[in-house]
Ligand SMILES: O=C(O)Cc1cc(O)ccc1O
């Protein structure tokens with residue numbers, strides 16, 4: 311018996327369909343960086359070898375490598391795509407006219423500034439004018455360089471129309487997309503992904519994809535990492551289970567279209583610049599594929615949070631969904647961390663995030679609801695940046711309300727909230743347009759200026775029960 315055959319997902323989709331209906335009953339494969347196999351036509355995957363002289367159905371074999379050929383096996387990522395025509399069949403790349411110059415992949419004094427000031431942005435409105443995902447993508451901040459294969463960029467996007475007869479390809483790094491409003495219907499070379507707010511998608515370096523918006527506009531955040539890929543964090547003493555489970559990561563099944571597409575455009579992001587190349591067919595012509603380098607999605611509600619069950623506020627590293635590592639153990643180029651609904655049960659503890667300064671830099675976004683450290687001003691679709699060693703923490707209202715409440719509420723389920731953080735060991739530079747943006751909150755610092763001294767010399771000490779329940783004596 312051919313044991314591989316039984317693992318192969320066959321997707322009997324309409325061969326030439328491009329309509330949104332082809333998204334209606336998507337099937338996914340589950341697992342993280344597994345060696346997947348998928349075929350849209352039975353028998354399309356070669357057996358026993360990846361590159362036969364002639365492939366089944368007469369397709370071309372093409373490898374996409376996400377790591378160097380010689381990367382250690384446990385890090386090595388590559389896939390084989392079996393396609394109607396190879397990707398190379400296109401006219402030369404030409405620079406896209408600079409109507410769109412808000413993408414940065416190398417952060418310098420010419421395109422960005424550095425500031426230790428706490429920064430916050432209100433949500434950006436989705437524009438009225440027709441804007442697709444690529445046109446609506448702009449960089450907020452980042453560090454390092456895609457050319458040097460070390461660094462990251464944080465982008466945001468607003469879009470109100472589907473990409474039309476074009477696909478995007480990011481040669482610079484991996485995109486981790488966090489939609490905040492509006493569903494994304496993403497066609498990739500490996501198949502289709504439907505991604506709603508509350509889910510994320512990872513589009514690794516080099517994959518071509520197109521974003522459709524049949525359900526209306528979308529807005530969201532994108533983290534891009536250069537020179538490394540997202541991994542699941544180690545779990546240490548948590549054990550073998552918890553946080554994001556590998557089986558909750560969903561990978562597309564093969565889907566292809568073979569009809570001719572005159573004037574089709576590949577938009578390639580290369581060194582932060584956009585280039586276009588014409589071809590006469592869709593890049594979504596992959597009849598079958600196998601490998602461990604693939605786009606994937608993940609539903610954040612499947613995250614299994616761990617936290618303190620007695621006292622003190624745990625560090626947010628325990629909420630890491632995915633981490634893009636550096637070569638230094640435990641030091642992330644970019645962690646993706648979430649603050650989902652959960653129970654707060656700590657006794658005699660200041661339960662909101664503590665006041666702190668961090669050698670890592672923290673960019674935050676809010677998908678829905680409110681954030682436990684901010685009573686006002688941090689809105690869904692907005693963002694904040696607290697860079698290396700910049701002090702931050704709960705605003706005055708949150709602090710006062712927490713102290714006034716004590717822990718009388720007992721166990722408390724924090725609901726209606728989904729905030730996240732992109733945390734990096736590199737210090738971001740902020741793009742000029744983000745600093746000059748009309749949605750920047752110039753009064754952000756005022757959320758802390760009302761914090762008054764509660765210092766009462768000689769009246770309270772660590773043994774004092776009133777200190778323990780957080781209440782001050784009169
Ligand atoms: O600054 C923030 O709001 C993010 C954050 C949350 C938390 O629970 C602990 C530390 C931290 O940086």
Ligand SMILES: [Fe+2]
Nearest residue numbers: 666672696702
């Ligand atoms: Fe923080």
